[in-house]
Amino acid sequence: MERISREMMRKWLSVYFILGSQNCKKDPLTVLTEAIDGGITLFQFREKGKNAYTGEKKRHFATKLQSICREHNIPFIVNDDVQLAMELDADGVHIGQEDEKADIVRRKIGHKILGVSAHNLKEAREAIAAGADYIGVGPIFPTSSKDDAKEAQGPSIIRSLRESGIQTPIVAIGGITPENAKEVIHAGADGVSVISAIASSESPFEAARELVKSVKK
Numbered sequence: 001m002e003r004i005s006r007e008m009m010r011k012w013l014s015v016y017f018i019l020g021s022q023n024c025k026k027d028p029l030t031v032l033t034e035a036i037d038g039g040i041t042l043f044q045f046r047e048k049g050k051n052a053y054t055g056e057k058k059r060h061f062a063t064k065l066q067s068i069c070r071e072h073n074i075p076f077i078v079n080d081d082v083q084l085a086m087e088l089d090a091d092g093v094h095i096g097q098e099d100e101k102a103d104i105v106r107r108k109i110g111h112k113i114l115g116v117s118a119h120n121l122k123e124a125r126e127a128i129a130a131g132a133d134y135i136g137v138g139p140i141f142p143t144s145s146k147d148d149a150k151e152a153q154g155p156s157i158i159r160s161l162r163e164s165g166i167q168t169p170i171v172a173i174g175g176i177t178p179e180n181a182k183e184v185i186h187a188g189a190d191g192v193s194v195i196s197a198i199a200s201s202e203s204p205f206e207a208a209r210e211l212v213k214s215v216k217k
């Protein structure tokens with residue numbers, strides 16, 4: 001198996017749903033199933049926050065989400081926890097600037113998908129040099145899903161990365177909704193990632209469907 005192509009990565013990034021046990025009103029397995037039926041293209045398991053699951057509870061919960069993704073051919077990405085990603089043979093990992101260094105993670109995961117958070121051109125270039133298959137850029141708009149989020153940067157950060165010659169797949173994150181997603185794509189993002197727009201919705205199915213419609217070029 002070799003590294004994922006940019007073209008394939010761009011396709012997967014289109015509507016990237018991120019979820020953990022702390023983000024849901026309804027049963028997380030139902031939320032994920034509805035989101036997949038609504039058309040999400042990629043999933044990230046992100047277990048963080050005050051009452052986040054740990055150890056065997058976290059692993060067991062991850063396997064249940066992973067099997068739903070497998071049933072629907074949706075790649076399963078694990079946030080932060082490289083060890084868990086390897087144990088589960090996940091399709092990839094996502095790491096932030098404060099996590100394990102990207103070049104070390106790349107060596108650990110082989111050709112699995114590697115996503116890295118980047119907030120500026122320097123971090124983007126470093127991530128790409130370390131072997132990132134995509135970069136997560138944001139928060140674009142104010143977000144309620146991450147309690148230590150940085151200042152919202154607006155879609156212009158994406159436009160400036162593209163103008164600086166960044167061609168690596170970019171997914172935008174932070175406060176993205178069906179109303180503002182199109183603007184983010186027009187700024188040059190290949191996809192949008194969301195937590196609460198889907199996880200906090202009464203109908204994750206409808207919310208996913210609206211997002212899919214809004215990112216169509």
Ligand SMILES: C=C1C=NC(C(F)(F)F)=NC1=N
Binds near residue numbers: 117137
């Ligand atoms: C902090 C994060 C930033 N970006 C992304 C992604 F959208 F996947 F790129 N995931 C995260 N967990």
Ligand SMILES: [Mg+2]
Binds near residue numbers: 080095096
């Ligand atoms: Mg992290």
